[in-house]
Amino acid sequence: MARVGILLLNLGGPERIQDVGPFLYNLFADPEIIRLPNPILQKPLAWLISTLRSSKSQEAYRSIGGGSPLRRITEQQARELQSLLRQRGVDATSYVAMRYWHPFTESAVADIKADGIDEVVVLPLYPHFSISTSGSSFRELQRLRQMDERFEALPLRCIRSWYDHPGYVRSMAELIAEQVRASDDVEHAHIFFSAHGVPKSYVEEAGDPYQQEIEACAALIMAELETIVGHSNPHTLAYQSRVGPVEWLKPYTEEALEELGRAKTQDLVVVPISFVSEHIETLEEIDIEYRELATESGVVNFRRVRALDTYPPFISGLADLVVASLEGPEVNLDQAAELPTTVKLYPQEKWEWGWNNSSEVWNGRLAMIGFSAFLLELISGHGPLHAVGLL
Amino acid sequence: MARVGILLLNLGGPERIQDVGPFLYNLFADPEIIRLPNPILQKPLAWLISTLRSSKSQEAYRSIGGGSPLRRITEQQARELQSLLRQRGVDATSYVAMRYWHPFTESAVADIKADGIDEVVVLPLYPHFSISTSGSSFRELQRLRQMDERFEALPLRCIRSWYDHPGYVRSMAELIAEQVRASDDVEHAHIFFSAHGVPKSYVEEAGDPYQQEIEACAALIMAELETIVGHSNPHTLAYQSRVGPVEWLKPYTEEALEELGRAKTQDLVVVPISFVSEHIETLEEIDIEYRELATESGVVNFRRVRALDTYPPFISGLADLVVASLEGPEVNLDQAAELPTTVKLYPQEKWEWGWNNSSEVWNGRLAMIGFSAFLLELISGHGPLHAVGLL
The missing domain is CATH 3.40.50.1400 (Rossmann fold)
Structure with a gap:
């Protein structure tokens, strides 16, 4: 063999x-x-x-x-x-x-x-x-x-x-469902996909398929989540970690969080979608910085979906x-x-x-x-x- | 448990x-x-x-x-x-x-x-x-x-x-026996233990037990080797990798090899005794430098015992x-x-x-x-x- x-x-x-x-x-x-x-x-x-x-x-x-x-x-x-x-x-x-x-x-x-x-x-x-x-x-x-x-x-x-493999999509949906079920208002918990950003020019000029794959992935996960929890939740896809004044993929996570804060979102379920393991961008950027920004902006419950790790x-x-x-x-x-x-x-x-x-x-x-x-x-x-x- | x-x-x-x-x-x-x-x-x-x-x-x-x-x-x-x-x-x-x-x-x-x-x-x-x-x-x-x-x-x-554990001593003796048996003149193959040296002051002034443990170890291995091959081989213990003019543990590997060369040693079996894995001191220092020195000095067959690794x-x-x-x-x-x-x-x-x-x-x-x-x-x-x- x-x-x-x-x-x-x-x-x-x-x-x-x-x-x-x-x-x-x-x-x-x-x-x-x-x-x-x-x-x-x-x-x-x-x-x-x-x-x-x-x-x-x-x-x-x-x-x-x-x-x-x-x-x-x-x-x-x-x-x-x-x-x-x-x-x-x-x-x-x-x-x-x-x-x-x-x-x-x-x-x-x-x-x-x-x-x-x-x-x-x-x-x-x-x-x-x-x-x-x-x-x-x-x-x-x-x-x-x-x-x-x-x-x-x-x-x-x-x-x-x-990004479209059933095992991965299903696993993501299951971990998101954990946090949806923990929410006060299960049906209206807002699913917030935060992907790591790249400059827009990479995608539009260099032809990086990243954005297309992220968008397709979020859609697949949302469909799978619906089959698990039995209802369709609202969701947002945004991009974190932008660098400098050049335009990156939009919307930016910071701006999207502020907007959801202004809308007094009761339950926010944040999904780190680009990486499959806990690391600095989940443990520090999302758990510390974005949590602070979101709750200061008016989000009531900020929940973060754990990374897949060895699920x-x-x-x-x-x-x-x-x-x-x-x-x-x-x-x-x-x-x-x-x-x-x-x-x-x-x-x-x-x-x-x-x-x-x-x-x-x-x-x-x-x-x-x-x-x-x-x-x-x-x-x-x-x-x-x-x-x-x-x- | x-x-x-x-x-x-x-x-x-x-x-x-x-x-x-x-x-x-x-x-x-x-x-x-x-x-x-x-x-x-x-x-x-x-x-x-x-x-x-x-x-x-x-x-x-x-x-x-x-x-x-x-x-x-x-x-x-x-x-x-x-x-x-x-x-x-x-x-x-x-x-x-x-x-x-x-x-x-x-x-x-x-x-x-x-x-x-x-x-x-x-x-x-x-x-x-x-x-x-x-x-x-x-x-x-x-x-x-x-x-x-x-x-x-x-x-x-x-x-x-x-250094005195039976499993280790036995393993060393077995790997040495491999090279003794490969020698032209099995009974006179010269076992050459080359230990990594330390400054003499470490041992004599600081009380480092290293030299005592190396010497006891070589003696135990020689006794075990005799039970395996059925005869007693001549052996030398020397120390490699000395630094600068200060005195280190003696004899130095270089000098001992030259002496064995002058004595026209037919079969030399070199044993790296300080470390249990192949590394730069076995693969480069012994296999390349000391081999060259020994054969140039008159040693006929230079054999190196492999490191224990995963034996x-x-x-x-x-x-x-x-x-x-x-x-x-x-x-x-x-x-x-x-x-x-x-x-x-x-x-x-x-x-x-x-x-x-x-x-x-x-x-x-x-x-x-x-x-x-x-x-x-x-x-x-x-x-x-x-x-x-x-x-």
């Missing part, structure tokens, strides 16, 4: 206060996170931002116990998934590959080679594809494959995104995804990272994956916007990155 | 070339590794050494595949030990706590708390106690316990050293140690870290554990010697730290 490696991709997070600065450096040194007109500026800028802002970010991590729980939770998910797959007859071993902190992708690849794995299933722990999350990790894997013949020779099946039906859904990937056609990294060929605004200069001419043009344009926004926030000391604790 | 956490302590090692510098920084920032007269100099010196020497050390790591295999092997040991303990009816979960690299002790402690562990067995993966290895990790744990009430409240049983009788021995620790009296960190009360040279100023007056005096004295040695090596560019790839 083939020995299957399950490579779980995630962001990573600093586990000790002194790791916050180096973690921020890694994050901002990624061209998928900040696109600069000249790549030579990437590292100095990453150094500058991470140095200037690490004490502020350390404060946020201190407020959630001194570090990110992401590695621990991801490793628990990896163990549970491995056990379940073995019970289902797959000779599976799980590996965790973080993008910006330990254990890095390199470690996972070294382990996979040492364990004599025959085939790898790449499973991003991001349900929705975005250039800046799964896309960045796929590119990292491409880079490592190019540098390593043995890794390059290993058959690899990618799962691009799974058994969720892990079971991940196992289904892996089995389907093994039985289906092989999807390689290029296919998994592909962007749609038609984009809304400038079809004549479509975004292409990689460092070709056309993407360079867009890298440059996006970079000028993003870079200005960053500088403005750095100088002014105000902006959404401060809110997330990243700046 | 009590949930038992097995906390495995080890050194850690850089897994990617870009991690070599930060790893060296952590190593040299540890006062158990370099003792300075003034602690305020510790971090600048660590920064200086790690910056100056990281490219040389990177070269050594490149020669063994681009990084240390220590995390991977230690995690494999942890998994095997956990499985075996569960088979024996102990509800055990293993955790890896590295001293100088990821996964750090903090991560292991966070995992232990999250998993609701009732009791912890601390098992250093160093068979012999030394101030600079197990001692440093015990102190790190003491520091973390003082900072964390929940961790401090957790019952903790320490295993101080286990099943070794893992079984570790499981015995854990079970005995759970059944025996509780040994706390202070007891595990204790040094003998009588020391050879200056009994009136005996070394005491911690930062009390008497140890300060010794810290200062040792530091002046160690620091001068370092500076000399830094300036001259020659010395044993270069040989190990650390400088």
Whole structure:
């Protein structure tokens, strides 16, 4: 029987206060996170931002116990998934590959080679594809494959995104139902999906399918929730963590919360939809900052749906995804990272994956916007990155 | 049944070339590794050494595949030990706590708390106690316990050293026997124990029991080897990785190898005795540098005994140690870290554990010697730290 490696991709997070600065450096040194007109500026800028802002970010991590729980939770998910797959007859071993902190992708690849794995299933722990999350990790894997013949020779099946997978949708709906049932007015509890935002230009100009997948996902979850609770609840989808003056996906979480506050919403059920594990954006941004904003604005009961973590039906859904990937056609990294060929605004200069001419043009344009926004926030000391604790 | 956490302590090692510098920084920032007269100099010196020497050390790591295999092997040991303990009816979960690299002790402690562990067995993966290895990790744990009430409240049983444990001694003898049997002249194959050295002052002035435990260990292994192969082989014990002009434990590995070369030793069987896993000191220092030195000096066949890694009788021995620790009296960190009360040279100023007056005096004295040695090596560019790839 083939020995299957399950490579779980995630962001990573600093586990000790002194790791916050180096973690921020890694994050901002990624061209998928900040696109600069000249790549030579990437590292100095990453150094500058991470140095200037690490004490502020350390404060946020201190407020959630001194570090990110992401590695621990991801490793628990990896163990549970491995056990379940073995019970289902797959000779599976799980590996965790973080993008910006330990254990890095390199470690996972070294382990996979040492364990004599025959085939790898790449499973991003991001349900929705975005250039800046799964896309960045796929590119990292491409880079490592190019540098390593043995890794390059290993058959690899990618799962691009799974926002519409029944196991995931059902699990989300079940956890939301817990909070709906705890509400004072069950039928009118307002379901508030808060997705991590991206600049609008990523979606409209670069063709990032993220927004479309988030919207479809929220609709699927709402339909599933209705079958569970037996009635249709009102809902809102908003985007958190915006950076600088450039337009990001709308509505913004802050504004949407204020509006629901003004409407004296009795029961708000906040759903972190982009990530599947507790981390700084749920434990600090939503639980502390948005809770304060919402209740000050007039929301009476602010409830947050827990992240999926190792919720058994969720892990079971991940196992289904892996089995389907093994039985289906092989999807390689290029296919998994592909962007749609038609984009809304400038079809004549479509975004292409990689460092070709056309993407360079867009890298440059996006970079000028993003870079200005960053500088403005750095100088002014105000902006959404401060809110997330990243700046 | 009590949930038992097995906390495995080890050194850690850089897994990617870009991690070599930060790893060296952590190593040299540890006062158990370099003792300075003034602690305020510790971090600048660590920064200086790690910056100056990281490219040389990177070269050594490149020669063994681009990084240390220590995390991977230690995690494999942890998994095997956990499985075996569960088979024996102990509800055990293993955790890896590295001293100088990821996964750090903090991560292991966070995992232990999250998993609701009732009791912890601390098992250093160093068979012999030394101030600079197990001692440093015990102190790190003491520091973390003082900072964390929940961790401090957790019952903790320490295993101080286990160089004389039958499972370990037997495993070592079996792996040595493999190489003896592969020798041309089985009865005269020369067993060469190469232990990691420490400054002589650590042993003679500070009372580090390391040398005594190494010597007793080598004797036990030789006796066991005789029962396996049926004859008594000649053997030598030497110490590798010396730093600077100050005297370390003798004989030095380099000199002992040259002497055996001059004696035209036909079959040399080199035994790395201090560590239980493959790492830079076995894969690079012994396999590349000492092999070259020995064969150039006249040794005909140079064979190196593989590290124990996940050798099943070794893992079984570790499981015995854990079970005995759970059944025996509780040994706390202070007891595990204790040094003998009588020391050879200056009994009136005996070394005491911690930062009390008497140890300060010794810290200062040792530091002046160690620091001068370092500076000399830094300036001259020659010395044993270069040989190990650390400088």
